[in-house]
Amino acid sequence: MDLSSLIKNKKAKVAVIGLGYVGLPTAVEIAKAGFKVSGIDIKKQRVDSVNKGNSYILDVSSKELKEVTRDKRLVAFDNYQPLKKADIILICVPTPLDKNKVPDVSYIVSTAEKIAESLRKGQLVVLESSTYPGTTREIILPRLEKNKLKVGRDFFLAFSPERIDPGNKIKFKDVPRVVGGITRKCTQLATEFYKCFLSAGVAPLSSTEAAEMTKILENTFRLVNISMINELALFCGKMGIDIWEVIEAAKTKPYGFMPFYPSPKIGGHCIPLDPFYLSYKAKEYNFWTRFIELAGEINEQMPHYVITRIISVLNRNKKSLKGSRILVWGVAYKKDIADSRESAAFDIVPDLLKRGAEVDYFDPFIPKLELRNGRIGKPQVLKSIEYNPACLKNYDLVLILTDHSGFHCPSKAKSEKENTVLFDYDELAKKSKLVVDTRNAVKSRKYKNVSWF
Numbered sequence: 258m259d260l261s262s263l264i265k266n267k268k269a270k271v272a273v274i275g276l277g278y279v280g281l282p283t284a285v286e287i288a289k290a291g292f293k294v295s296g297i298d299i300k301k302q303r304v305d306s307v308n309k310g311n312s313y314i315l316d317v318s319s320k321e322l323k324e325v326t327r328d329k330r331l332v333a334f335d336n337y338q339p340l341k342k343a344d345i346i347l348i349c350v351p352t353p354l355d356k357n358k359v360p361d362v363s364y365i366v367s368t369a370e371k372i373a374e375s376l377r378k379g380q381l382v383v384l385e386s387s388t389y390p391g392t393t394r395e396i397i398l399p400r401l402e403k404n405k406l407k408v409g410r411d412f413f414l415a416f417s418p419e420r421i422d423p424g425n426k427i428k429f430k431d432v433p434r435v436v437g438g439i440t441r442k443c444t445q446l447a448t449e450f451y452k453c454f455l456s457a458g459v460a461p462l463s464s465t466e467a468a469e470m471t472k473i474l475e476n477t478f479r480l481v482n483i484s485m486i487n488e489l490a491l492f493c494g495k496m497g498i499d500i501w502e503v504i505e506a507a508k509t510k511p512y513g514f515m516p517f518y519p520s521p522k523i524g525g526h527c528i529p530l531d532p533f534y535l536s537y538k539a540k541e542y543n544f545w546t547r548f549i550e551l552a553g554e555i556n557e558q559m560p561h562y563v564i565t566r567i568i569s570v571l572n573r574n575k576k577s578l579k580g581s582r583i584l585v586w587g588v589a590y591k592k593d594i595a596d597s598r599e600s601a602a603f604d605i606v607p608d609l610l611k612r613g614a615e616v617d618y619f620d621p622f623i624p625k626l627e628l629r630n631g632r633i634g635k636p637q638v639l640k641s642i643e644y645n646p647a648c649l650k651n652y653d654l655v656l657i658l659t660d661h662s663g664f665h666c667p668s669k670a671k672s673e674k675e676n677t678v679l680f681d682y683d684e685l686a687k688k689s690k691l692v693v694d695t696r697n698a699v700k701s702r703k704y705k706n707v708s709w710f
């Protein structure tokens with residue numbers, strides 16, 4: 258059977274490399290659609306968890322995972338053996354920036370080299386990791402063609418960006434995809450494959466570069482707009498205008514406006530990083546992506562602004578930061594998720610400690626926080642305190658960095674909805690001495706001890 262028929266009959270064997278926030282939900286969804294899936298990860302602990310049906314990603318429930326692992330529709334491996342037999346290989350590995358904000362494509366390089374070792378005729382390889390335009394053609398293609406196999410004839414190569422939004426309730430299959438192949442046949446096969454499990458549709462594009470650029474456009478759009486609103490938040494703070502009120506008011510316009518909200522810093526593995534993949538690539542063309550650089554600069558300044566706000570709030574109440582007890586509420590980069598990557602907490606908590614504050618934090622999703630003070634030395638590890646509104650009075654100031662809705666206690670719950678503890682931000686405002694709220698978690702403006710930005 259050729260690949261097209263294997264896809265149509267759901268007989269194609271699929272391998273997903275990288276079982277993280279993107280790879281695990283993807284592997285589960287493809288297995289649910291009826292394909293046999295092998296998940297591959299270098300972290301043995303993750304592989305063992307998957308095979309036991311224990312999910313470590315909030316967006317995939319263990320129940321859902323067990324449904325596909327029980328009958329071996331999804332099996333995880335800590336080696337690359339499944340690549341030989343796979344008909345379709347998806348790459349979902351990280352694409353971070355290094356300490357100098359230069360793209361670190363080493364994960365893509367090493368994965369491409371592993372695929373090349375066993376590449377055979379008829380295989381389709383799709384890169385899903387977010388990256389700069391040109392990566393698929395310049396980094397993956399030459400490594401795969403080293404074995405004298407020709408793309409578009411012997412094997413197929415495409416890029417299709419993942420659009421997962423952790424914590425968003427919209428279902429995986431309801432998010433449309435874009436796909437761009439190296440050749441027309443590559444695009445066609447990748448499109449046929451994604452159509453098998455995405456009801457929202459697949460848009461074929463003219464090239465891998467167009468698909469890579471689409472993903473960067475989406476994330477740059479968010480970076481620039483959130484940074485713009487953050488800049489306005491700084492200015493509104495100076496004028497004593499409530500930015501949150503202004504955004505709500507602007508939202509009443511039925512067209513031409515889309516709300517973005519202030520934050521102590523844009524976090525996560527995508528929005529603050531991917532646009533810098535583009536600005537890196539642009540320099541190769543003697544081009545400077547000034548919006549991205551400016552947005553990045555504002556984003557990096559936000560934690561300093563938060564510190565300034567804390568100092569002035571304490572000062573107004575005749576207190577110094579040094580010696581104050583501060584509770585940081587939420588350290589995930591956004592609400593209701595267990596991901597702290599690029600969170601403002603990594604800038605703000607070490608700064609508060611350095612200035613002599615005593616800091617605790619609470620986050621039901623992040624039990625411990627490893628802080629690096631400088632680039633060398635052992636990280637300092639903080640552990641989340643237990644949730645208890647009575648303890649709020651022990652702190653001079655509560656800093657809301659993440660407005661989690663609440664948390665679920667699976668040990669006590671009989672059903673998914675039971676035993677969900679919803680946070681009462683009015684109670685938090687009433688029981689705390691002072692609050693700096695960076696997320697508009699405390700909605701009512703009647704509290705004199707709460708400072709918003």
Ligand SMILES: NC(=O)c1ccc[n+]([C@@H]2O[C@H](COP(=O)([O-])OP(=O)(O)OC[C@H]3O[C@@H](n4cnc5c(N)ncnc54)[C@H](O)[C@@H]3O)[C@@H](O)[C@H]2O)c1
Binds near residue numbers: 276368388420
């Ligand atoms: N997290 C998101 O919300 C999101 C959304 C859309 C796109 N993306 C993009 O998807 C890609 C993956 O992101 P993620 O958040 O899933 O990262 P992640 O760190 O959660 O997961 C990546 C996984 O790949 C594994 N891995 C690394 N190198 C490997 C190798 N050589 N072989 C096998 N496994 C390997 C890691 O152990 C890890 O489990 C990134 O490019 C990211 O920008 C992420």
